[in-house]
Structures are given as structure tokens and as C-alpha cells.
């Protein structure tokens with residue numbers, strides 16, 4: 328369960344770097360912006376505005392983190 332911590336995962340154009348179970352740094356490779364993301368929060372402005380309208384809003388960083396936590400993404404360096 329802890330195998331994914333401290334390992335980078337590529338999810339489309341994002342790099343998800345889990346720091347602890349349920350919490351990660353997410354780097355947007357487009358804008359080289361580093362975000363702090365958990366299952367229900369993110370420091371990006373999309374989430375800030377989206378969550379004002381909907382409590383369960385998920386930005387693409389949260390979606391990417393959930394994919395990693397669900398085991399859908401394998402670490403970048405594995406075949």
C-alpha cells in the first residue's frame with residue numbers, strides 16, 4: 328500500500344509525486360507549476376473556484392492523484 332510514496336508517476340501531462348498516503352505534490356509539466364494535492368483539495372486556482380460552486384469538485388490534479396492511489400498508474404521507470 329505504501330509502494331507509491333516518494334516515487335514519481337506520469338499521468339498525462341502531470342507528474343504526481345506522493346509524499347504520504349493521500350497527499351502529493353503535483354507538477355504540471357506545461358506551466359511547471361507545483362501544487363499540493365490531496366483526495367479532496369488542491370492548491371490550483373481551478374479547484375479554488377470550482378469548489379466554491381460544487382463541494383465535490385475534482386480538478387485534473389485530484390483525478391490524477393486518485394488514479395495513482397487506486398493503482399491505475401504504474402511508476403514511470405517500470406516497464
Ligand SMILES: [Zn+2]
Nearest residue numbers: 369371386388
Ligand atoms: Zn488542481
